[in-house]
Amino acid sequence: MGSITLEHVHKSFGGHPVIPDASLQIEDGEFVVFVGPSGCGKSTLLRLIAGLEDTTSGIIRLDGEDVTDQGPASRGLAMVFQSYALYPHMTVRQNIGFPLKMANTDKATAERKVADAARVLNLTDYLDRKPRELSGGQRQRVAIGRAIVRQPKAFLFDEPLSNLDAALRVNMRIEITELHQQLKTTMVYVTHDQVEAMTMADKIVVLNAGRIEQVGSPMELYRNPANKFVAGFIGSPRMNFLEGPAADKYRAATIGVRPEHMRISRESGEWAGRVGVAEHLGSDTFFHIHVDGAGMQTVRTEGEKDFAPGDPVWLSPDPSHIYRFDQSGLALR
Amino acid sequence: MATRESRTLARIMMAPSVIVLLIWMIVPLVLTLWFSFQNYNLLNPITSFAGLLNYQFFVTDPAFLQSIGNTLLLVGGVLLITVVGGILLALLLDQPIFGQGIVRILVISPFFIMPPVAALIWKNMLMHPGYGIFARIAETFGFQPVDWFAQFPLFSIILIVAWQWLPFATLILLTALQSLSEEQKEAAEMDGANALRRFIYIVLPHLARAITVVILIQTIFLLGIFAEVLVTTNGGPGYNSTNLAFLVYRTALLSFDVGGASAGGVIAVILANIVAIFLMRAVGRNLDA
Numbered sequence: 001m002g003s004i005t006l007e008h009v010h011k012s013f014g015g016h017p018v019i020p021d022a023s024l025q026i027e028d029g030e031f032v033v034f035v036g037p038s039g040c041g042k043s044t045l046l047r048l049i050a051g052l053e054d055t056t057s058g059i060i061r062l063d064g065e066d067v068t069d070q071g072p073a074s075r076g077l078a079m080v081f082q083s084y085a086l087y088p089h090m091t092v093r094q095n096i097g098f099p100l101k102m103a104n105t106d107k108a109t110a111e112r113k114v115a116d117a118a119r120v121l122n123l124t125d126y127l128d129r130k131p132r133e134l135s136g137g138q139r140q141r142v143a144i145g146r147a148i149v150r151q152p153k154a155f156l157f158d159e160p161l162s163n164l165d166a167a168l169r170v171n172m173r174i175e176i177t178e179l180h181q182q183l184k185t186t187m188v189y190v191t192h193d194q195v196e197a198m199t200m201a202d203k204i205v206v207l208n209a210g211r212i213e214q215v216g217s218p219m220e221l222y223r224n225p226a227n228k229f230v231a232g233f234i235g236s237p238r239m240n241f242l243e244g245p246a247a248d249k250y251r252a253a254t255i256g257v258r259p260e261h262m263r264i265s266r267e268s269g270e271w272a273g274r275v276g277v278a279e280h281l282g283s284d285t286f287f288h289i290h291v292d293g294a295g296m297q298t299v300r301t302e303g304e305k306d307f308a309p310g311d312p313v314w315l316s317p318d319p320s321h322i323y324r325f326d327q328s329g330l331a332l333r
Numbered sequence: 334m335a336t337r338e339s340r341t342l343a344r345i346m347m348a349p350s351v352i353v354l355l356i357w358m359i360v361p362l363v364l365t366l367w368f369s370f371q372n373y374n375l376l377n378p379i380t381s382f383a384g385l386l387n388y389q390f391f392v393t394d395p396a397f398l399q400s401i402g403n404t405l406l407l408v409g410g411v412l413l414i415t416v417v418g419g420i421l422l423a424l425l426l427d428q429p430i431f432g433q434g435i436v437r438i439l440v441i442s443p444f445f446i447m448p449p450v451a452a453l454i455w456k457n458m459l460m461h462p463g464y465g466i467f468a469r470i471a472e473t474f475g476f477q478p479v480d481w482f483a484q485f486p487l488f489s490i491i492l493i494v495a496w497q498w499l500p501f502a503t504l505i506l507l508t509a510l511q512s513l514s515e516e517q518k519e520a521a522e523m524d525g526a527n528a529l530r531r532f533i534y535i536v537l538p539h540l541a542r543a544i545t546v547v548i549l550i551q552t553i554f555l556l557g558i559f560a561e562v563l564v565t566t567n568g569g570p571g572y573n574s575t576n577l578a579f580l581v582y583r584t585a586l587l588s589f590d591v592g593g594a595s596a597g598g599v600i601a602v603i604l605a606n607i608v609a610i611f612l613m614r615a616v617g618r619n620l621d622a
Contacts, residue, residue, distance in 0.1 A: 052519050073525040085520035089538040098534070099524040146524065 002153035002186035009058035019210040035197040036207035078147035079156040086131040093127040096145040154186035228329035252324035259300040261321035269314025368595035375589035387596035396572040404576040414495035419502030444500040448560040486574035509543030545619040
């Protein structure tokens, strides 16, 4: 079991509020991702759940039990840190077995559990090495191994993939998702990368300046962002925003159009502009268009298109995919 | 140091300092060796070859074995106090407290006091059986004051020297402590380790290298402790606080026997090397990356 409940959690550092008021329900077995720009309080929120920081006020419950005043050891959670925080003087075997040793598990059981974890994570051949003799991805797996041996109520991941190169990151993303499907344990995962959030999460929590902006499944956030911040943060490349006369026509302060819902044409369209930079990805091409009076807008087109920089073009939005926002940035429905 | 030219150039550039260092070391060593085989007394203008006689006299000196024992006790005792005390002090100083900067400077200050001055302060202000502070404290509680240098001469010197070297150990261990990543401590906390176990399994292994440095550097200096012995006990009572350095001094400047003292010096060098070999065997592997 591993449901986590936050009730009006407030945290401030020296009078400076980092998390004004956060309430959240995480169900048992869910894969929840906290996502937001750096400094938005997502790591702090995770550390509050872990017990590494004290709440200023509010209640944290694990399986309904109030654990606000309990230390990290007694909460029964496991955490994977951004730097992995492996113990450099211990072998992989000792690293993975450390939580069991601390729990005074008997030697035979501990050895079996370490061997099991190593097998799941493909670390069997590396058990007698020291962390410094491992690659980044292997270190990452050792950190995960150390977390899974004790069968915690929930896993907490603090930006675990940010120190890996791009290819490895994609692999580890899949491995962690598979691990979640195998173990069916609650996972709380912090990242600033919306791609990780979209691909891994059952439920995404978007944070901005310590506030929870929106909670929902990835597609829910993609289709129905509650406000301009979520709309801009979820989706890649980010959503185009237009203000002024362009928005007035749709009776909104701002309208948002995703690059994939923008049409580009040489002949006609709603807004005139000039082609700026073109990014060719092979399967897709992103064009950055200087629209007269509305600044830079991004268009996603499939395959190759032969617009050259400086070409005059027209843009028009897909009418069924226009997001409207009011003066304060809230979505109009 | 990539190309052959740069390596050759580096050798040429380094040669002067290496040669000067070599002369600096070799000349005194060779002179000491030479004197140690001479009948050379300052009261007797005639010198002659003595063979191993100087060594024989020095080794059969009734104070010789005791002085070696005292030297090792002094080094070991001070190391024990400074390493254990240094770890505890460093752990304390690592805590965030009000006035941290000032407290740290205060803790380091004994290191700035010259050894003879420190020893005299301890001798006259703290340990003196008549008007020392320790005596006053003892009298306040109705105990007989301890005459430190008469009753526990070697232990008293160990205390003084440990007091001087404690800041050094504390400083090195404190910096090592501060370089331990916060996330590692937190990870251990998440793994269910309490404060004591975090110290044993995480902090202490992290400090291993710093402790090795402290032990090696201090041993080098502690083998040659002299000023503290001279100004407090003068090696006495009897030979109870005579270490090897002080015995060499006695032989050279109180008996005017340069030959014998040189033999003692050579023996001290050999002893220092034996200690160094044992130390490198025991703790040197901590210095490998």
